[in-house]
Amino acid sequence: MTALSGVSAKSLAVANPWSVVPPLGNLDAYISVANRLPLLTLDEEQGYARKLRDNNDLEAAGALVLSHLRLVVSISRQYLGYGLPHGDLIQEGNVGLMKAVKRFDPDQGVRLVSYAMHWIKAEIHEYILKNWRMVKVATTKAQRKLFFNLRSMKQGFKADSAAIDADTHRETLSADEVGQVAARLNVKREEVLEMETRLSGGDILLDPSPSDDGDDAFGPIAYLADATQEPTAQLEMRARDRLSSDGITSALEALDDRSRRIVEERWLKVNDDGSGGMTLHELAADYGVSAERIRQIEVAAMKKMKKSLASFA
Structure with missing residues (x-):
């Protein structure tokens, strides 16, 4: 921007072009100045180009840029009907203007205004498509043209050929117009x-301001948020995964062979049909002891595993 401050007074009819630039944030004053240049x-x-x-x-x-600022304002x-700030549209259009100035060839036989118009529109189009809140509003060339x-x-x-939607009070196209x-x-x-x-769909705030009340205070962000991605939930999930893999393996290794087999058959084994492992009576018959004895061994093994998992965690 500092390079533009040296634009000659003769071409712009002002001693210092930036002396007429309004304070930041005053869009109306900026437009007024742009139209007066x-x-x-x-x-x-041709000479400047x-x-x-x-x-x-x-x-x-x-x-070249300053003399065509009014063109950007006009385009x-x-x-303005796309819900984006006028100042932002002008800013993006100015980017397109500067690109056009950089690429302009004075020997092509056209004025800069005709050449820059396409660059300005292209930059504004790109800005609108990127900032439009509807997802995938225009993806193909035909859809962009339609948009x-x-x-x-x-x-x-x-006006008499448009139907009025009684619910939304917005004009909709008739079948013939479509x-x-x-x-x-x-x-x-x-x-x-x-x-x-x-x-025609209105935008919805994802996160309403604290001053909102009633239904509007509960925005989509409340049910769109993924609680599983919170740091605490992530840590808890990792801890559970570690206990269910390395922890269980370590706890089972601390048991004797009989106790480990009883725990695996009773709690960890799943058959193809979805059923569990052996019952107390089946294990009792296999080891030649009572079912009560198998239950006692199981209880003792579970207590030992609980201590091992606590120290592992």
């Missing part, structure tokens, strides 16, 4: 209806 003649524009191209003259670049007004033309086409239809839009933009009727729904 004089346009360049064809000879001046050649200086920039041949000598990388930043003062010449500044003169940005066409995109940027549907609103203006709706406004062009006669067909006209689809034919003119070469898209499917279903795509027109889907895009209209997205454009």
